[in-house]
Amino acid sequence: MLPTEDVIWVGEELQRRFGLPFWQFTLTATDANRFAIRMAREITQRKFVLVFNYCYHGTVDETFITINQDGPGPRRGNLGPPVNPTETTKVIEFNDIDALETALSPGDVACVLAEPVMTNIGIIHPELVYHDMLRQITQKTGTLLVIDETHTIISGPRGYTGEYRLKPDMFTLGKPLAGGIPAAVYGFSHEVAERFHAS
DSSP: OOHHHHHHHHHHHOOOOOOOOSSEEEESHHHHHHHHHHHHHHHHHHOOOETTTTTTTTTTGGOOEEETTTEEEOOOTTTOOOOGGGEEEHHHHTTTTHHHHHHTSOEEEEEEEEESBBBBBBOOOOOTTTHHHHHHHHTTTOOOOEEEEEEEGGTTTHHHHHHEEETOSEEEEEEGTTSSSEEEEEEOHHHHHHHHHOO
C-alpha cells in the first residue's frame, strides 16, 4: 500500500518537533539505530561507534559493551554477538568530557550514539555543559551525533531534544511513537542527506 496523506502530516510534525527535515520509518528503535549507524559509517567511512557505559539502544550489537576492570569488553550475559564489540565500538562514561575528547580525537569514530539522559542504570542526567560540549567536540572531529529518545521522549511533546534545544545530526525514536503498535523512526539533517546521497 502506498503512503497516505497522513504520512505527510506525520513527517511535517516530526520536522516541527525535532528540527530534522528527513524521516524514515522502521519497526523498532533497534532498527532505527542500526540504520543510523550504517548511514554514519557510509558517510564518514569510519569504523567505530562511540557509546556510553551501560547505555540502552535496544539490541544493537555495538552497544553491548562495558568498561570492565581490564578495560572495554562485552557486557556480562551478552549472548553471542557476531564480533566482540571492542572491534566496532568505543565506550566511555557519561559526562566525562576528557574521555570524550580522547575517544574522538583519532578521527575514527563514525558517530556517537547517545541517550540525552542515561536510562538503563537508573537516571543519570547530563552535567550542565555536557550536551554543548558533546556537540562541539563531535563537530570538531567530524563525528556524527545520533540522539536516541526512545526513553527520554517523556521529557515533553518534543522530547529532551526539543525541550533542551539539542542539535543532533540524526535522531531515533521507538516504542511510544505509535501507542503500542510496532513502529519507530530515524530522522536526519540536510547535511547528512546530502553526504549520504554523494557517498
